[in-house]
Amino acid sequence: MRWLCLYFPYLALELHGLPPEIPQVLLDKRQRIRAVNTRAEAQGIKEGQALATALALSPDLALLETSDKRARTSLEQLALWAGAFSARISLCPPQALLLEIASMLHYFGGLDALTGHLLRALEHSGYSARLAIGETPRGAQLIAAVEEYLDADTTIWWQRLHALRVDQLQLSPAQVEQLQGIGMRTLDDLRKLPRSELAQRFGQAMLRDLDAIVDPAMPPPEAFIPPEQFAQRCELGVEVGHSQGVLFPLRRLLAALEGYLVQRQQKVSQLCLQLKLRDGSIQVLRVGHAGGSASASRWLDLCRLRLEREQLRGPVLALQLSAEESELDEKSNGNLFAPGRSQSSVDELISRLCSRLGADAVRPLQYHADHRPESVLNSLLCSREPPPVAMKRPGWLLHRPQYLPAVQRRRLELLSGPERISSGWWDQAVVRDYFVARWPDGRCGWLYRDPDGRWFIHGWFG
Incomplete structure (x- = not known):
């Protein structure tokens, strides 16, 4: 080995987590300098020095325990x-x-x-x-x-x-x-x-x-066993009064999360960030990723967007990060000859929108069992799958059907139909017979006849 x-x-x-530009020291029980950072060392502060001497050399010295x-x-x-x-x-x-x-x-x-x-x-x-x-x-x-x-x-x-x-x-x-x-x-x-x-x-x-x-043959040291659930806490060196100040200590927790997930070949789709405030209360933030991720940099971007729209209720003293929804990270093979847009980029976009606007402001596409053209056409336009060939629908559906006088109707040539559509009994029932018709000038429209024998134009073909 x-x-x-x-x-x-x-x-x-x-x-x-203090910036390295700030001179920092640790004190022992006798109030003497136990450890110094490079900035404090450059100002002449040494281990074993008395606290009074150190403060005389650097009045802005950060005293840490x-x-x-x-x-x-x-x-x-x-x-x-x-x-x-x-x-x-x-x-x-x-x-x-x-x-x-x-x-x-x-x-x-x-x-x-x-x-x-x-x-x-x-x-x-x-x-x-x-x-x-x-x-x-x-x-x-x-x-x-x-x-x-x-x-x-x-x-x-x-x-x-x-x-x-x-x-x-x-x-x-x-x-x-x-x-x-x-x-x-x-x-x-x-x-x-x-x-x-x-x-x-x-x-x-x-x-x-x-x-x-x-001796290389000696037994190796005991291995560190990660916990079954990721939940790590970080105490802040100073109070943080703005949300962006939480990002630096959060970056460390996310780096630990990435190593934890990589070792276990997992990804996580939701994180819970708990901020301990000065008054003892806890402010809870949840950040999600649509497809799940193990990347610390991706999670940091989502947390940054989430914190930008969050108002802290008070100064933060500590934070805890926990992974709420973890799953196996199954790697998929890409297409060598047709490298189209990957699903991960779509998930990334959805996740960023949710973090920026809120989860309630982003809705996925949904299918509804409704044959009324007002609903069917919108679903087809939003769907990635092409409609069946037998379904002849216009590319332009009128917001409200227009009445077609009988004089104009007699001038049209009916190309196909009728197609009976009867649906919407639960809110606004419709019973219509649809036809595809050609106008004298060559335009093609989508017409329907209601039970009273009246005709309406509902859309136009391109």
Whole structure:
């Protein structure tokens, strides 16, 4: 197996969804700086600094707090998102994911293509990550925590792994101090020591840690199992008072939804978006797709249209996205020689109209069991199927039939008929005998005779 590690160095900061231009820091329990983003670092703020010193350097500093539970939730959402790139994903708390990629290289067209797709998706997600491949999952994780490494040469990778310093092996501080005390500087130094001596000095746990780093035959880490139903929540870093401000955190939830659906080969036709407001109430929005879709970009467009016509009842503190109607995503083969308009584009248009105008404003075509020409002709004109040859109907139906005097009627030549139409007993009954007639000047019209013997013109042929 071959592994790819995604290490998110700023996960605890970036999960809040604030723009990267804002200097941001995390505080520990002693009110000291625990983590900084690149903007705050550029202003001279460092980890371990006192809060007062940091505020003196940057008065506009955003002070953030991230619980372990919230960081774990964000990591699980990223695992769902990564489902679009790997069938086996493992969580490495607090800020890394492991993806098995050996089985995916052929599908994506090689390592470069796979990592290219990943990097583009990360750019849209708003998360920063370092990527490192490896022959062992633990080895890939350790390298990713230090640097980005995407060299496909396995020999160079093993050399780079063995060159890791002991303080880069994520051992306990006491173990690192002991190893450095006996002259151990790198992983290669450790591997040269007899295993019995290592076990005697540091215990069997040290041997197991080393085996996990260097032995490809060790059992892989536990795989992340997606939930049966998609329902993910996102807490906002600041209050959002306008609907368009919800789109950035929503983009992350939709990316997680896409990975979830791709991995399960499903699509969804309706989403439920719940907005938690400052007063504790919940504002619920539903967005639908006529044919169902798994694409995050398509759903984002529909949500944008839906939010444009929605008035928020108050500032938003959190949002939750759930998939209400999911089904198997069956791919269909296209027509190579007649690439006409696809059904997906029609579904897309209907979905956009529903999101923009409201579901009640968009109605599908329907057939009615009504033989009256006023209803039949409208159905035929709206239908994609051609009418039967035997049904001779004019292309122009008059809005209201015109009375035909007897003098004019005697001048006409009847070409076909009669055709009896009797229908509409439930609202406005009609009994008519229809004829096709030719006028002296060559025009052809559609006539009918009522039970009283009167004649009317109902339409004209082209």
